[in-house]
Amino acid sequence: MSKVPPAVEAWIRKAENDFKNIRANLASAEPAWDTVCFHAQQAAEKHLKAYLVLQGDIPPRTHDLGLLLRLAKDFDAALDALNTDCDFLTDYAVEARYPDVIEPDETAARASVAAAERIRDAIRQRLPC
Numbered sequence: 390m391s392k393v394p395p396a397v398e399a400w401i402r403k404a405e406n407d408f409k410n411i412r413a414n415l416a417s418a419e420p421a422w423d424t425v426c427f428h429a430q431q432a433a434e435k436h437l438k439a440y441l442v443l444q445g446d447i448p449p450r451t452h453d454l455g456l457l458l459r460l461a462k463d464f465d466a467a468l469d470a471l472n473t474d475c476d477f478l479t480d481y482a483v484e485a486r487y488p489d490v491i492e493p494d495e496t497a498a499r500a501s502v503a504a505a506e507r508i509r510d511a512i513r514q515r516l517p518c
Contacts, residue, residue: 394443397442397443401436404509407431408509411432422493422494422497423491425493425502426485426491426493429478429501429502429505430481432508432509433478434452434454436509436513437457439516440512441460443515443516453479454479455475458471465515475508478501478505
């Protein structure tokens with residue numbers, strides 16, 4: 390990512406740390422599914438914010454992936470393809486951290502990771518080499 394501005398690289402690095410946490414959790418004997426979902430949401434959020442920074446915007450302090458995606462679509466309407474993934478992941482930013490609000494299972498956690506990976510891939514395709 391040599392042509393990527395440092396501020397964008399910083400967001401990507403933070404997002405990749407979330408993926409590291411996901412991989413470590415999935416490798417454990419008893420994965421914490423809520424934590425996997427939380428880090429998937431965080432990774433997606435940070436990738437979307439990286440894209441906004443790349444466009445010269447200051448991303449809002451929000452966990453609402455739908456809002457971040459709407460802002461990103463101002464620069465690339467094709468990102469609309471990520472709408473379902475963003476909607477799916479948004480609730481895991483806060484609600485998954487509290488008992489009895491959302492208790493995701495393995496299926497939800499693995500779906501969260503897949504959604505975050507699709508968002509990461511879409512954003513990475515739009516970064517300068």
